[in-house]
Amino acid sequence: xxxxxxxxxxxxxxxxxxxxxxxxxxxxxxxxxxxxxxxxxxxxxxxxxxxxxxxxxxxxxxxxx
Numbered sequence: 001x002x003x004x005x006x007x008x009x010x011x012x013x014x015x016x017x018x019x020x021x022x023x024x025x026x027x028x029x030x031x032x033x034x035x036x037x038x039x040x041x042x043x044x045x046x047x048x049x050x051x052x053x054x055x056x057x058x059x060x061x062x063x064x065x
Contacts, residue, residue, distance in 0.1 A: 010061035014050065022050040022058050 015023050029044040036044075050058055059065075 004063040006064060007061035010058060011065075014058050014062065016059070016062065016065045022055050023047045024050050 013024060017023060024047065026044045026046060026048055029041075033041055033044070
């Protein structure tokens with residue numbers, strides 16, 4: 001049986017932590033940040049977990065992570 005392929009787009013967007021959580025970047029941080037408060041801007045740069053309902057789908061795209 002052939003090996004599974006890693007989805008390259010998913011590999012760039014998600015990472016799996018040592019404990020098995022799937023992490024992603026927060027959205028809406030590329031532009032239109034001048035009117036956001038400093039607190040909101042700092043919160044955008046933190047990573048967050050993928051929702052538990054989407055976790056299996058992402059893990060299927062990243063078989064060797």
